[in-house]
Amino acid sequence: DANQDDIPVKSRKLQEIHPIEKEEILQELEKIVEKKEKLEISEKEENLDSGMEILDQLQSIFKSYPLWTANLPYTSFLTLKFNAISNRGTVTGGAGFIGSHTVVELLEAGHHVTVIDDCSNTAPPARVGGIPPSLERVQQIVGPLMAKRLKFVLGDVTDPQDLDFAFGLKKKHAVIHFAGLKAVGESKEKPLSYYRVNQGGSVALLEAMERANCTNIIFSSSATVYQPAKTIDDLPLSEDSPTGGTTNPYARSKLHVEEILADACVANSNLSVVNLRYFNPVGAHESGLIGEDPRGIPNNLMPYVSQVAIGRRPHLNVFGSDYQTHDGTGMRDYIHVVDLAKGHLAAMRRFNSHTKSRGFESYNLGTGQGTSVLELVKAFREASGKEIPTVFTERRAGDVAWLWCAPNKALKDLDWKATRDISDMCRDMWRFQFRSMNPSGYVTDNSEERESNMSSEISDDDLDESKRSDSGLSSDEDNATILPKLKFTMSPAKSIFHRYLNKLTSSKKHHGL
Numbered sequence: 001d002a003n004q005d006d007i008p009v010k011s012r013k014l015q016e017i018h019p020i021e022k023e024e025i026l027q028e029l030e031k032i033v034e035k036k037e038k039l040e041i042s043e044k045e046e047n048l049d050s051g052m053e054i055l056d057q058l059q060s061i062f063k064s065y066p067l068w069t070a071n072l073p074y075t076s077f078l079t080l081k082f083n084a085i086s087n088r089g090t091v092t093g094g095a096g097f098i099g100s101h102t103v104v105e106l107l108e109a110g111h112h113v114t115v116i117d118d119c120s121n122t123a124p125p126a127r128v129g130g131i132p133p134s135l136e137r138v139q140q141i142v143g144p145l146m147a148k149r150l151k152f153v154l155g156d157v158t159d160p161q162d163l164d165f166a167f168g169l170k171k172k173h174a175v176i177h178f179a180g181l182k183a184v185g186e187s188k189e190k191p192l193s194y195y196r197v198n199q200g201g202s203v204a205l206l207e208a209m210e211r212a213n214c215t216n217i218i219f220s221s222s223a224t225v226y227q228p229a230k231t232i233d234d235l236p237l238s239e240d241s242p243t244g245g246t247t248n249p250y251a252r253s254k255l256h257v258e259e260i261l262a263d264a265c266v267a268n269s270n271l272s273v274v275n276l277r278y279f280n281p282v283g284a285h286e287s288g289l290i291g292e293d294p295r296g297i298p299n300n301l302m303p304y305v306s307q308v309a310i311g312r313r314p315h316l317n318v319f320g321s322d323y324q325t326h327d328g329t330g331m332r333d334y335i336h337v338v339d340l341a342k343g344h345l346a347a348m349r350r351f352n353s354h355t356k357s358r359g360f361e362s363y364n365l366g367t368g369q370g371t372s373v374l375e376l377v378k379a380f381r382e383a384s385g386k387e388i389p390t391v392f393t394e395r396r397a398g399d400v401a402w403l404w405c406a407p408n409k410a411l412k413d414l415d416w417k418a419t420r421d422i423s424d425m426c427r428d429m430w431r432f433q434f435r436s437m438n439p440s441g442y443v444t445d446n447s448e449e450r451e452s453n454m455s456s457e458i459s460d461d462d463l464d465e466s467k468r469s470d471s472g473l474s475s476d477e478d479n480a481t482i483l484p485k486l487k488f489t490m491s492p493a494k495s496i497f498h499r500y501l502n503k504l505t506s507s508k509k510h511h512g513l
């Protein structure tokens with residue numbers, strides 16, 4: 001039924017699902033239950049991986065058909081059991097841009113997550129004991145069932161007591177360490193702050209992990225640790241490409257933490273470190289509910305372009321037009337933040353009990369594709385339908401002509417690759433840009449700065465008109481008090497089901513069933 005495919009799966013009721021499909025899904029559910037029973041699920045480590053896989057399969061069904069799976073007699077029973085087998089982890093800096101997107105992926109995969117964040121670079125909770133607005137949005141995205149698995153600690157990653165508190169109560173399976181300062185320019189003005197938070201925080205965290213007997217950590221590193229490519233022949237950058245020759249305290253702090261982690265692995269043979277080198281993370285969650293909300297004038301290209309498109313800035317300064325690239329502007333490996341977040345979930349596989357790989361291992365997370373400044377601007381014009389005036393200026397000090405990676409190692413070891421392209425990145429960023437302009441957007445402390453930097457007033461009509469055009473949002477979605485319903489552009493039921501079946505077959509092979 002062609003019409004049926006147009007309805008988002010999430011909002012379809014049982015009676016709207018084709019009877020044959022329904023029957024197939026029910027049979028699959030029965031099989032999962034049988035398989036699960038055989039596992040004698042407990043909190044024992046060896047059962048965690050198999051349990052997680054089953055959970056994964058179930059989640060895709062629950063997520064696709066919440067309206068009717070909620071009524072199945074064994075749903076609550078299964079949920080209870082799965083609560084007992086999911087992994088627990090701590091995410092530092094989980095309220096920030098990449099952190100919040102990763103928390104969505106972790107919760108959706110069934111993990112229990114404790115976030116520790118001092119909210120120094122995101123809006124803090126509105127009340128004592130509350131959670132930051134970015135994580136409230138995360139809860140809306142994942143729904144009430146998964147939201148319960150999120151805990152928040154307002155704390156400082158350099159403070160041992162705060163860390164012990166975050167690690168407290170239940171044993172944690174793994175840590176994902178995002179917390180850190182990240183502005184290249186600022187790092188030259190305040191190098192000591194960068195070393196205190198980035199190095200000091202990482203050392204404090206490793207010590208807290210030792211106290212809590214946690215041996216798995218994923219670290220947010222950066223492409224900036226690589227030596228700048230002198231010629232195009234130095235590209236793409238692989239994990240073996242030379243590092244060092246860094247030009248600022250931010251880059252040095254990332255490289256130092258990599259070295260600290262590698263040393264810690266030498267000293268403790270149980271430690272497992274997955275070091276992820278991000279290329280240029282951009283975009284936002286497809287719901288438009290979470291994204292990057294930089295303070296002040298954005299340093300980075302995509303947030304700047306987005307603010308020009310919405311009228312907050314008059315034009316984009318294009319830094320340099322005489323690079324040795326096809327159009328003279330700098331080229332980067334932009335990666336959608338949701339792909340990046342999924343990369344963290346994939347990295348968690350290295351911690352599975354029966355396949356656990358110990359020691360320090362680095363992975364590039366990028367698409368392997370270079371995009372120039374002018375190409376990105378063009379894609380953003382297409383996504384937004386807005387003019388984006390550009391002015392060519394001098395090169396920015398410290399910028400390189402090109403930077404892109406070879407992401408093959410992550411594909412080989414982690415079974416991960418980026419699937420979203422530059423137009424997806426622009427579309428989702430544009431969607432989030434609208435939301436953050438709305439009264440229901442993130443509560444930020446830079447609203448005054450925003451007002452004064454408005455290059456032109458945007459009328460409500462203008463916003464409404466653009467929203468109706470191609471941003472995928474309808475005009476009733478910017479209600480100030482009630483947050484908009486999520487509209488996922490999920491695949492139709494049939495393809496979800498097939499994906500699920502493929503997964504089931506491959507996991508059967510994996511377990512020799």
Ligand SMILES: O=c1ccn([C@@H]2O[C@H](COP(=O)(O)OP(=O)(O)O[C@H]3O[C@H](CO)[C@@H](O)[C@H](O)[C@H]3O)[C@@H](O)[C@H]2O)c(=O)[nH]1
Pocket residue numbers: 182183184222223224278279280299300301302304316317318319320329330331332373396399403
């Ligand atoms: O207003 C602007 C901003 C940027 N650019 C250009 O856009 C490209 C991308 O710049 P930007 O978005 O600032 O990213 P990078 O300079 O590549 O740095 C990012 O990517 C690094 C990893 O490669 C991280 O370490 C840094 O923290 C992060 O800011 C470069 O060619 C810039 O010259 C402009 O032309 N105009």
